[in-house]
Amino acid sequence: MKQFDAIVIGSGQGGTPLAKKLAKAGWQTALIEKRAIGGTCINDGCTPTKAMIASAKAAYTIQNSASLGVFTQPAAVDIKKIVARKNEIVRSFRESSEKSLRETANLTLIEGEAFFSGKKLLTVNLRDGGTAALSADKIFLNVGATTNIPPVEGLKNVPYYTSTTLLDVEEIPRHLVILGGNYIGLEYGQMFKRFGSQVTILERSARILLHEDEDIAQSVKEILEQEDIHIHTNSSAQKIIQHPDHTLEITFTTNDTINIITASHLLVATGRTPQTAALQLHKTGVDMDDKGYIRVNDQLETNVPGIYALGDVKGGPAFTHISYNDYIILSENLLEHAGVSIKDRPVPYCMFTDPQLGRIGLTEQAAREKGYAVKVALISMDKVARAIETGQTQGCMKAVVNADTDELLGAAILGSEGGEVMSVLQMAMQGHITCKQLKKNVFAHPLYAESINNLFMKLDK
Template sequence: MKHFDALVIGSGQAGTPLAIQMAHAGYTTALIEKRAVGGTCINDGCIPSKSLIASAKTAYTVAHAPELGIYNTDAFRVHFNEIIERKRGIVSRFRNGSERSLEKTSNLELIMGIAAFSGDKEVTVTGIDGRQQVLTADYIFINTGARPFIPPLPGLEESGYLTSTSVMELDELPQHLIILGAGYVSLEMGQAFRRFGSQVTLIESKSHILDKEDEDIRQAVAGFLEEEGITLLTDARVEEVSRNSKQDIVLRIEKNGIPAIVTGSHLLVAAGRQPNSDILQPEKAGIIPDAHGYIKVNDRLETSADRIFALGDANGGPAFTHISYNDYRIVYRNLVEGASLSTKDRIVPYCMFTDPELGRVGLTEKEARAKGLRIKVARLEMEKATRGIIDHKPKGLLKAIVDEDSGKILGAALLCNNGGEIMSVLQMAMVAGFSYEQVKEHMFAHPTLSESLNNLFFSLEL
């Protein structure tokens, strides 16, 4: 049995910086990782997927270059294997950088293996060779993340499927990629593979895509995806999965109560994620997960067990890299620096990296109305925005939710080229407490995308 001051389980975007900073602060620290340093973001999520999306966006730009007067581009080819190799190189660069940061940190030990609680403040780690070691600590920090949820569909396991991880390790481009689910990952990957040349069909059991977004945003996204040739099947439930004599994937579905068959070369299951808490066995440390397996925490990220914290996807909060990193900052500053930070009322931004991009922050219109708030809604179609016209990027819209009484900005959805960047401008305005009038009257450089915020809020006065 070996004792540490601090034990961090999982090397994601909270675990790695937390372990390093705890060690710098004088705590003897161990960081346990079961697979690869960097967590989901570096190895399976943000970094690799956005690398593929960058290649797909370039393919689309070249294919549509004649619209801007550039010709002789119709013979371009997609070398899918080179796209995958580029992605792997980028992942390795980030992962190696994290590993080097850990290696050069004194007072910190990286332990590779699968961790599970075996008692109060006690963790048993099973290494790759099967050997076990028992570790104890004064403080334990859980950053175990989540994994793809695989629904219990008849025939799915036998027929084989791809996940958001394995789809980015394919040796060849799918002829017809079927995707279960129509959330952020599904739409990003669906558009990317369509732009590479795959036929793409998305199957969603609900009546619409992007369940958390407003209806006008959903319709706009569905519109440009269908315009690119992606088939969206909503109100469609998969009854059974199988393979035919040609080894194609065959899905027996029911759409609007009518039986149908969908056949493709590959199947990507992107039906959400589930926490890895079942592997961790938190009950043995006195921690009871919620009904979905997430570890419950208070607004200081403390679990029900003394001096045990849960950060990132493990605690069921918004599943974004920046949220995980912000969790680390809250825990570290409270514990080591004596701050009094919490997750209460923090403004959550996020992006969906389709093209155009969706940058989102704060409340949606439907959330604001459900709360009974008195609001005004500002809208500007990108086809009327100066930068949208200049760059030949007319798809999408800008939308902001404003408190009718105070004029404060409550939320925004920026569906446009580089939507995440302009979203960050409004996020800063919200943090500063600016009213929409202050943004409307602010002088932005011309002709920038941010300048469109003037016209967005001017629409409230028309």
């Protein structure tokens, strides 16, 4: 049994900096990783998907450049080179992170899969064989989540892709069917449509993007449909079989209507599930909810003193930047006794379709449900000077305003560089800058952010 001051399980975007921070503070720290340094974000999440989305954007730009007076040959997409470029970026990020970890004093990197064998006791099945027994007073769980596989008849008997495995596809799918019309499914759908695939998306709910206002979700749907992406809402896959020619036959219902489509490739993007089963948390007494997410308090501590959870495994907003903020909260509380918490922290996020959807704060619907007196400012991107100049006029800017205080409650920016504009409004929210001040503020011309002036002028009408 080897004793440490701290053990971190999982080298994601919370676990890696936390392990380094504790080690640099003099704590004897172990970081355990079963797969690859960097977790989902670096290996099969943010980094690789955004690298490939950039290739899809380039192909789309070439194919649609005539409207800007630029004529060229149709874009030829080499999926193997796109994947190779993505792999090189991932390798660079991962190796840089691993090198930094191995050079950190007081930090032991252990490659293997950990599970609890007793109260704050861990056994690690080492990647190169054998086991190790570890213990620590402070243990941090950053094991993340994985693709949820729905109970569709025949699904387990046919080849299907997840958001991880589709990143290494060796051919452009002839017809990609996606189960799930949320953020991951929509990003992948547009990306592969731009690579040349026929794309069909099946969404069980009445509309895509249930966490967004209905008008924003409808705008996204219309933008994707303009690219000839077929989106079926109120649609649920019932049965999947594979034919001798390797095509997949998918039977699905839309309301009460039975439909059949054939696909060359199938992507399952029906949500994520926490990777807690293998941890054997019952042996150390950590509570989970009925979905397997670890319960934590506002300072990320579980019901067992000294055991903490950070990142996607604790439920709530599943974003890299939230995992990183979890690390900041834990390190400040443990090393500086700061007493900070996750309560009321901002939760910005961005969906990297083209155009992007940047979001912060409350939706209009949520604000009204909470009882706020609400004003809504809305401007179409075809009224934004920068968007007109660049030929990227799809989408809109929407702000939800507290009518009593004139401060922002939330914003949705569906447009080119929507995430960057959203971040400006996030800073305004955190600084309690009023909409009247934003309306009069001086922004550089001609930025997308400059239209924040025009957006809040809408409240005068």
